[in-house]
Amino acid sequence: MKLWDCFATALQTIFSHKLRSGLTMLGILIGVAAVISMVSLVRSEQAMVRESLESLGANLIFVTPGTPGAGGGIGGALASTSTLTLEDAEAIASDARSVSMVAPITQSTTEVVAGGENVGCLTLGVTVEYQYVRNFETEQGNFISGQDYMRSARVVVLGNELAETLFGQMSPLGQRLRINGRQFEVIGVLKSKGEAFGTEDQAAMIPLSTAQAVLSSERAGGSGHVIQAIAIQAKSRDAIGSAQWEINDILRRRHHIGPEGEDDFRVISMGDIARTADQMYAIGELIMAAIAGISLLVGGIGIMNIMLVSVTQRTREIGLRKAVGAKRRDILTQFLIEAAVLSLCGGAVGVALGWVIIKISAGVLASMGFPFPAILPGDVVALAVGVAICVGLTSGLYPAIRAARLDPIESLRHE
């Protein structure tokens, strides 16, 4: 018997029992649709988070005060008493070879008054490098310049939301406002960085020198001018690791920490954060795949169940086929192909359904204000359909063997 005839026979049977075939496919269909849509949604979210991290700044490394065990992230560490100084930042800038740019930061909670508005916000003291390290763009005006820093100018750049809170629809450029009672002139407004990391949207930035002169309660101590953080750009993605080592080395030396001593600072790269996020998403993906895998298994059991019933129902047909010359192999092939075609069709429709689910979810999320990329994961599609066919063949095997072993004489007598 030719393979094509096997296929034709199997297809004929499938098409002539549409309801039964549809029900048989259903389990596999739902399983495949579940795998694909779940994995796709997890991956889309992962891509979004990765993009947000990327937008924080390319090859960004943060140094904050505090021990590695203590503190909750960047923000938490910033608040505690700082061990970092401006001189630390200068040492890193001159000695660390894998570093391309260093931006020291001071930070204080301030009261900002403009017109009738009175807002509490973070004010960061920054240098001109901060714009490039953090990858900021201005929506209006300019960022703090080197000259502003040299002159300790009373100028301020506002985060997007802060500008809107203070000035509404009015253009803030050239406007005057008061920070902790001192008058500043607005020279720029930053572009928003989006939902995920919006802290700068509500912050004000002034020259570091001005901040130290005007805002800082701590004066230069024995070790130098205190700052709250250092943002550093590594020369390239590959240089992030060595830059971290160099920074670590320089700071330990400057802070007189012996070989046994614990760091009094933390060095975090965006890569570390991205990796942690990636790990989380990999676990999420695995769990989704496992759940979907179980539904594929249930689908397989469904196929076996219905095929066993079908063998019993079609005993006479099998007897007749054998009487007119079908060999065991022919019957076996016919039933296996039926199972494979059923699961393949179920898989194909499942892919289509998965795609529809992805599209709809992306649409719903977009309408709620989360622009969500709809990704059809090719590797998962291939894997899911492959697994579906294997499940189909495996669960079709036992019924097919039963059918092939039927005795033609008995089968022809079967009622």
Next chain:
Amino acid sequence: MIELENITKVYRAGRMEVSALRGISCRIEDGEMVSLMGPSGSGKSTLMNIIGCLDKPTLGKYLFDGVEVSKLSDNKLAEIRNRKIGFVFQSFNLLPRATALANVELPLIYGGSGSHRQRALQALESVGLAHRAKHKPSELAGGEQQRVAIARALINNPSLILADEPTGNLDTQTSRGIMLLFKQLNQQGMTIVLVTHESDIAAYTRRTMKIRDGQIEALE
């Protein structure tokens, strides 16, 4: 064509041994039309299964078309059934969801030659049903269904047609039509073995073999 020599068939049911056939010997020549008669339990169904290569004898020798078939493998027997024997059953045994044409084509796909619309149509034409090719069995009358089954039996141009009570489910009028068709095929040279328990059906054949208790009772 058919040479049976001392054919014995023993079934085992638990510890009991039941002899369905006890030493049957006979010859059926090329182009003959023979009826096989006997009451139920006589062993005529067992004999028919052996002649049709659906079953193997426990003892004895069976030469079909000059080939000793009693020792062949299941696959070889399937090939012989496919190429050399056409079956016609009492209950027609058509595939209910397939058209008449597809039913007639069925043996072709197991013969390795693939399907041939044209040949199947010719076979349907030879039983006078070319105009019903696209109909499903449920849309055909009993006699028409049996004609489709006969066309299916003829499709591979077999050496032997084996009909098991072919008129058992049909009324007298239709039965006569079917018997005349067999008669006509026999006149064209086809060897036909007919299993029946009705003597007026057996009357259509030149020879009758009567079986009782697994032995030939009479050969007329």
